[in-house]
Amino acid sequence: xPVQCAxxxxxxxxxxxxTADAMCRECFYWAFEEEIHKTIIDAKLFTPGDKVAIGAxxxxxxxxxxxxxxxxxxxxxxxxxxxxLSVDEGITGYRDDSLETVKRNRDQYCLPLKIVSYEDLxxxxxxxxxxxxxxxxxxxxxGVFRRQALDRGAMLTECNKIVTGHNADDIAETVIMNIxxxxxxxxRRCTAITTGQEGSLPRCKPFKYTYEKEIVMYAYFKKLDYFxxxxxxxxxAYRGYARAFIKDVEKVRPSAIIxxxxxxxxxxxxxxxxxxxxxxxxxxxYVSSQDVCKAxxxxxxxxxxxxxxGIGKPHKVRKVRDIHGYx
Amino acid sequence: xxxxQEGELLQPKRQPSSSLRDRKCMKCxxxxxxxxxxxxxxxxxxCFLQYCTHKFRSAFGKSRLIRDKEQVLVAHSGGPxxxxxxxxxxxxxxxxxxxxxxxxxxxxxxxxxxxxxxTLVERKARNxxxxxxxxxxxxxxxxYAIEQVMSTTxxxxxxxxxxxxxxDSFEILCSFDSECKQLEALLAATTSDTSRQSLQxxxxxxxxxxxxxxxGINKVLLGNSTTSLAVQMMSNVAQGRGAHxxxxxxxxxxxxxxxxxxxxMREFTTHEIEHYLLLNQLGTIDVISTGPKxxxxxxxxxxxxxxxxxxxxxxxxxxxxEKIGVxxxxxxxxxxxxxxxxxxxxDVGPSSALAATQFSEVVSRGNRQSSRCSSxxxxxxxxxxxxxxxxxxxELPDLRRSLCYGCRLMCKDLKDTSLLPASVQSNALQVKxxxxxxxxxxxxxxxxxxxx
Numbered sequence: 001x002p003v004q005c006a007x008x009x010x011x012x013x014x015x016x017x018x019t020a021d022a023m024c025r026e027c028f029y030w031a032f033e034e035e036i037h038k039t040i041i042d043a044k045l046f047t048p049g050d051k052v053a054i055g056a057x058x059x060x061x062x063x064x065x066x067x068x069x070x071x072x073x074x075x076x077x078x079x080x081x082x083x084x085l086s087v088d089e090g091i092t093g094y095r096d097d098s099l100e101t102v103k104r105n106r107d108q109y110c111l112p113l114k115i116v117s118y119e120d121l122x123x124x125x126x127x128x129x130x131x132x133x134x135x136x137x138x139x140x141x142x143g144v145f146r147r148q149a150l151d152r153g154a155m156l157t158e159c160n161k162i163v164t165g166h167n168a169d170d171i172a173e174t175v176i177m178n179i180x181x182x183x184x185x186x187x188r189r190c191t192a193i194t195t196g197q198e199g200s201l202p203r204c205k206p207f208k209y210t211y212e213k214e215i216v217m218y219a220y221f222k223k224l225d226y227f228x229x230x231x232x233x234x235x236x237a238y239r240g241y242a243r244a245f246i247k248d249v250e251k252v253r254p255s256a257i258i259x260x261x262x263x264x265x266x267x268x269x270x271x272x273x274x275x276x277x278x279x280x281x282x283x284x285x286y287v288s289s290q291d292v293c294k295a296x297x298x299x300x301x302x303x304x305x306x307x308x309x310g311i312g313k314p315h316k317v318r319k320v321r322d323i324h325g326y327x
Numbered sequence: 328x329x330x331x332q333e334g335e336l337l338q339p340k341r342q343p344s345s346s347l348r349d350r351k352c353m354k355c356x357x358x359x360x361x362x363x364x365x366x367x368x369x370x371x372x373x374c375f376l377q378y379c380t381h382k383f384r385s386a387f388g389k390s391r392l393i394r395d396k397e398q399v400l401v402a403h404s405g406g407p408x409x410x411x412x413x414x415x416x417x418x419x420x421x422x423x424x425x426x427x428x429x430x431x432x433x434x435x436x437x438x439x440x441x442x443x444x445x446t447l448v449e450r451k452a453r454n455x456x457x458x459x460x461x462x463x464x465x466x467x468x469x470x471y472a473i474e475q476v477m478s479t480t481x482x483x484x485x486x487x488x489x490x491x492x493x494x495d496s497f498e499i500l501c502s503f504d505s506e507c508k509q510l511e512a513l514l515a516a517t518t519s520d521t522s523r524q525s526l527q528x529x530x531x532x533x534x535x536x537x538x539x540x541x542x543g544i545n546k547v548l549l550g551n552s553t554t555s556l557a558v559q560m561m562s563n564v565a566q567g568r569g570a571h572x573x574x575x576x577x578x579x580x581x582x583x584x585x586x587x588x589x590x591x592m593r594e595f596t597t598h599e600i601e602h603y604l605l606l607n608q609l610g611t612i613d614v615i616s617t618g619p620k621x622x623x624x625x626x627x628x629x630x631x632x633x634x635x636x637x638x639x640x641x642x643x644x645x646x647x648x649e650k651i652g653v654x655x656x657x658x659x660x661x662x663x664x665x666x667x668x669x670x671x672x673x674d675v676g677p678s679s680a681l682a683a684t685q686f687s688e689v690v691s692r693g694n695r696q697s698s699r700c701s702s703x704x705x706x707x708x709x710x711x712x713x714x715x716x717x718x719x720x721x722e723l724p725d726l727r728r729s730l731c732y733g734c735r736l737m738c739k740d741l742k743d744t745s746l747l748p749a750s751v752q753s754n755a756l757q758v759k760x761x762x763x764x765x766x767x768x769x770x771x772x773x774x775x776x777x778x779x
Contacts, residue, residue: 006691006692007690007691007692016687016691018687018691019687019688019691021691021692023691027691028691030690031687031690031691034690035683035686035687035690038683038686039678039683042677042678042682043678044678175564176561176564178647179560179561179564179644179647180633180640180643180644181643182643182644182646182647184647184650187647193678208683209680209683209684209687241629241633245625245626245629248625248629249565249622249625249626252519252521252621252622252625253519253521253566253621253622253736255684255736256565256566256622258567258680258683258684259565259566259567259680259732259733259736260564260565260567260569261680262567262569262672262675262679262680262681262732263563263564263565263566263567263568263569263570264564264569265569265675265679265680266569266570266654266672266675266732267569267570267572267651268570268651268652268653268654269650269651269652270650270651270652271652273650
């Protein structure tokens with residue numbers, strides 16, 4: 001006897017990773033989309049008339065995000081203006097290929113696309129940066145630059161919100177990472193569904209409670225067009241440990257991903273713990289916990305031929321800058 | 328998109344690979360090194376033992392928790408940390424101690440053989456071995472069997488006289504047949520190792536509270552080491568118990584109003600404990616060491632594996648844990664979990680992991696029309712005989728509502744929640760009744776605006 005869909009009783013074709021219920025294709029689509037709709041409504045992510053930039057990398061998460069955002073916007077009449085926003089880091093053999101996917105998505109979903117490149121914003125491509133710094137610390141540059149690049153790109157298209165495709169697995173992984181690294185400020189922030197209201201554009205994660213496996217399933221059954229190659233420069237070993245742990249834990253108890261997010265949401269930091277104060281960068285005016293933001297610092301290092309300048313802990317960086325007389 | 332964020336690439340330091348043997352003690356600089364502790368600190372035997380004693384005493388000194396001549400219960404599992412703790416207490420209270428510890432200790436051993444699947448004969452042999460050693464310490468020793476937590480008799484007596492056991496009286500530990508059967512049924516109905524493990528923790532803690540209450544003692548010393556606490560913290564996070572980290576990690580666990588759990592070994596790593604035992608020529612008493620299973624075992628492998636490569640792992644986890652508090656400053660007994668007795672963390676609003684999970688369950692079990700309604704109203708206890716409607720037994724939804732997030736997860740793996748100890752059922756009923764009482768007088772209560 002074929003397995004029946006837990007929702008409608010028809011023939012099931014998959015077992016939901018999140019709840020272990022057998023479901024048919026249609027009911028899975030419906031449940032998947034409905035859950036994201038609920039996340040959006042309950043967290044009051046949008047107001048009618050918002051112009052929303054969808055951070056699109058061409059990967060599975062952002063492709064599904066663009067598809068679902070458009071579908072829900074039409075179905076539930078959110079009245080949002082949706083844009084695709086891509087950052088071109090300038091990585092040959094990786095980003096140029098994935099941008100082709102984004103361009104196809106633009107045509108398939110009829111959404112306007114804006115591409116901002118590191119080269120235009122900072123005068124450096126990642127390929128050029130890797131030539132300077134080597135393969136060890138390059139992700140620092142990429143990560144720091146991307147944060148601002150998304151904001152700047154969104155502002156260029158006059159968007160007032162950014163959505164990213166971070167999923168439940170990513171967030172659980174970040175919770176574990178921040179505990180292992182002792183980063184209490186990020187630990188507190190990382191489970192928030194919306195971040196960065198002050199000084200920068202609000203960023204939301206509609207997939208906060210969506211399992212990575214279900215995103216893959218959705219993309220697979222809907223035959224969505226996405227690009228799946230790991231970045232050629234990405235070595236990040238330490239996050240890899242947390243990632244492997246999450247995968248192992250999920251095998252033992254599938255709900256663990258959400259359980260870790262629940263833990264993260266209900267952590268409260270003791271009142272007497274010192275937190276970094278968020279200010280603004282004295283050079284570019286972007287949010288920063290230091291007087292000069294990391295992006296400006298890294299850029300200064302690159303331009304002055306000492307690319308290692310901004311790498312390392314803030315107090316050590318300050319020391320190097322004092323010695324060389326940079327302000 | 329690449330999920331690497333700013334700043335996270337500062338990686339922890341790896342283990343320095345230096346040779347250890349030909350170094351002198353870093354403290355007295357003239358004795359041979361016998362142990363390397365922390366990251367790379369070489370200690371000779373005398374300096375290391377002094378360091379241990381000092382660390383143990385200062386934990387009590389700093390907290391000022393235990394008053395002069397107070398009686399405390401020392402929970403002894405037979406494992407290495409318990410053995411080291413017992414030795415440190417004995418040294419600290421002996422006449423030759425420099426600054427004496429000023430409390431008197433009563434040892435308590437809990438026979439948890441049922442959880443390890445031991446036969447009666449094996450349990451008897453183990454109890455005899457452990458208890459003989461404990462009695463030889465000269466302190467009063469009390470012994471209980473974990474299944475006594477299932478007992479329906481008044482919590483104070485637990486069916487055992489409140490007096491120290493002697494060398495020939497521990498046969499009684501294997502005589503709680505009906506309770507033993509109940510516990511075995513409960514374990515058989517638990518479908519995962521992870522939940523069985525957390526059930527063991529919770530039941531042991533409940534029994535210790537009952538024992539301490541029965542003896543009129545309100546401090547229980549536990550032997551958790553830094554390493555085991557770090558593992559426990561990560562595994563608790565993975566089991567949705569993030570709200571209670573303060574209780575699970577801190578020197579003094581204040582979750583129960585009547586009994587405080589104290590963890591004087593929380594600054595000792597398992598590495599230090601091993602060397603402490605070795606240098607004092609002490610062994611561990613208990614021979615069965617089945618490591619943790621399920622999620623906790625997985626987490627243990629993960630943390631210890633990382634620790635081998637990055638020796639700061641355990642201490643960083645501990646430091647993170649120390650910065651985490653609780654959201655409620657005062658414990659409201661009406662809002663405590665009926666199982667683990669920590670404050671409930673389930674009042675979280677619609678945009679939360681808990682609500683998202685409940686919603687997932689509703690949408691994937693069909694019912695498109697009512698998908699917006701709360702899932703709590705439609706549950707049945709699963710008995711299928713209408714016992715949900717009877718008020719004599721605490722029904723599943725009520726029981727579930729009186730549990731914290733982590734204990735709810737555990738009960739999801741439990742086929743029949745009516746197998747839980749009677750005291751849990753009555754706690755849940757009490758929580759429910761108090762909530763109803765409160766609701767009926769709600770309009771006449773003057774609420775403090777800051778309360779929420």
